[in-house]
Amino acid sequence: MASSTTADVVVIGGGITGVAAAYELARAGASVILLEKDRLAAMASGWTLGGVRQSGRDAAELPLALAAVRRWADLAEELGADTGYRRRGNLRLARDAAEVERIRRLVAEQRALGLELEFLPDLASVRAVAPAIGPAVLAASFCPTDGHADPLRAVRAYAGAARRLGADIREGVAVHAIELASGRVRGVATKAGPIAASRVVVAAGMHAPELLAPLGLGLPLVPKVVTVLQTVPLAPCFDPVFGVANADCAGRQELDGRLRVTTGIGDWPHDVGSWSEEMLMPPAGELMRLIARVSDILPVVGQARVARVWGGLIDLTPDGLPVLDAPPHVAGLVVAAGFSGHGFGIAPVSGELAADLALGRRPAHELAPFRLDRFAAGAAGTVGLTLHG
Template sequence: MSPEVDSVATPNVLPGPVDVVVIGGGIVGVSTALFLQQKGFRVALCEKGVIAGEQSSRNWGWCRAMGRDAREIPLIQESLRLWKRMEGLVGHDVGFRTCGIAYPAATQDKLDAHAPWLEHSRIHQLGSRILTADELRALMPGPTGDFAGALYTPGDGRAEPARAAPAIARAVIAGGGTVLTNCAVRAVETTAGRVSGVVTESGTIAAGAVVLAGGAWSRLFCGNMDLDLPQLKVLGSVLRTAPIEGGPEISAAGSDYGFRKRADGGYSLAHGGLSTFDITPDAFRLFSAFLPALKSEHKGLKLRLSRRFVDELRQKRRWAADRVSPFEETRILDPEPDAKLLEAAMAAFRRLHPAFAAAREVQRWGGLIDVTPDAVPVISDVAALPGFFVATGFSGHGFGLGPGAGKLMAELVAGDTPVVDPTPFRFARFTDGSPITLDGGF
């Protein structure tokens, strides 16, 4: 079942020529459109379904620097600065609060395992620290059970996934930009070897640049353009509870739970240690590219063979611009959540704190997370096609990184000095012989 998402009223009338078309109405796409617009670009954003209909409304709602891959830290720092200003930027409350995030540890060994992160924190001045058991209880009064302590970053925060991308999209519209929903882009048009526009299901939009921010659909879209984007999909499962009195303000995660207090007083809850990986045909096609990640991260994945294998085997991988695309056949990815993982998470959640003991589930949902071989996003131009840019593969980090990623992408499109070094996020790293490594973020 899809989570409830704030609606965005769109006229759905194709614009005349624009400077940039953004494909995808998730947090990264709408943020890219916003920052391009602030630079004076004429922007049209095309979303095949509804704004934030997929993973941008289905994630935990965390905005964290703690535990990031070192290559992402400058980007999340910029993103957190933008999250703090977002209400003023867009004129709507997106629910951002600096609440702090903790990783409680039941044993000293588990607590010690977090210690290497403190060097990253020191270098980037993130303020992360190790809490004693007493300090943890002061921040999260009343937890049940014994804890050795926690890794804690006070500057990390939370926001409301169902509000954020729609609020940004409304700001784009208010600024004179075009936002089209239920309008799939079928193909990118080229003239003299560079981008000249897009073909949508409703007609053509002329543009000098195109940004693909398609989330879990990005590999399929690129494949139809003869661009090989190594990307797989991982299923995240989340539930929300009814309002709970007396629960903690901070967000926290352990081996089998991860939670965030919601603006309505309930909590969003997920399993803290496992996500579900459905074996698909792309898992075999990309096996060698993802082998290092599989060796490193296999303990965090629950592998299974499901109907998705057959569904993706039957899915069109090629289509013409004048034919119905896969993006029209499936407007919104709405996978079934993993019931067993959510049941385990709810059981751990209820044991964690007296206020959670009688927690009542209201809704659950699944979402497909776009993952790259090194778990670092692609935010980059594509040298093979001038004027084409890709922002995808956020590997479960996209909501928190979204505003910063949108700002960086706008700077790349504009040719301006980028806010952070974009080198780690280049598309070409998968083909230029660069070693694909995992930093060990968590």
């Protein structure tokens, strides 16, 4: 059967944001074509740690994270496939006096915003939550309703459910341009030919600026890189996700027992248009620093066999918040990109919001902090380290 060349909505990008948006759109009865230039979860949604957290979120993003965590609870049942989601908590650890104060402040601020977050004042109380924690840890915050999910399973679960609802998900099809007529979206151009659609959702992660620039829309993403190390399967030893006060590492144990640990965010001095897996591979020194740092927190890592290492790009915006917007002067365009290293956990809600914007429904959340035009007059503030995990 020949592929369709028209849809109500085209979604560009088969990461977690794009597949969640495609699912929500199909659920609402829209005809959807999702185009992924490579394969599903080929970029951030495959490289990710997979933390699903509310703790440490910016106040503007916290309502989305709270709603997302409610959604993750029954998502596997709804999608009809396991997402690997486990609500096992998030520990944010302090290793010196300054970090203890930072965590204490974080707990006070986030509790004031309504998040259930505990301050664990000493190593014994941290070990009561996670006995495998090493002696370098002095205190922590603990959010029991945070957790983690399996990135590939989650993306595939969304894609499978979207397909069953009629969404047409195509891998290996790159969008070269978004086409306009009289200031309105009229479709996209691909190598395989044009696809007509009056609405387009740009969920292309790091590559979103390339698609938006020809429309006169600037999305100033700064590429950053994170190193990830994955061990072979170990006996169950660590339930929650951990991060640290200064965000220089994070980690969790996957369902099959592998530990997946990451560095903090580093500079990426290359052209994003030409990234390759090899270019992203970490320098040996970076790996040595990661292993030393994480072994202080989780000594078991130092003894574990390494199965894989990789690097992942982060699509950092100037204020560390994503863009979730329908820019008013390009009718039919929706941007859902720039998740700045924490878009996995909130994806169930980002997908809903992208679908709301595409369908002209009233979004369930305040989207003013996520407008694209906040960058028009220069960067809206600057972000230091983005906490992930």
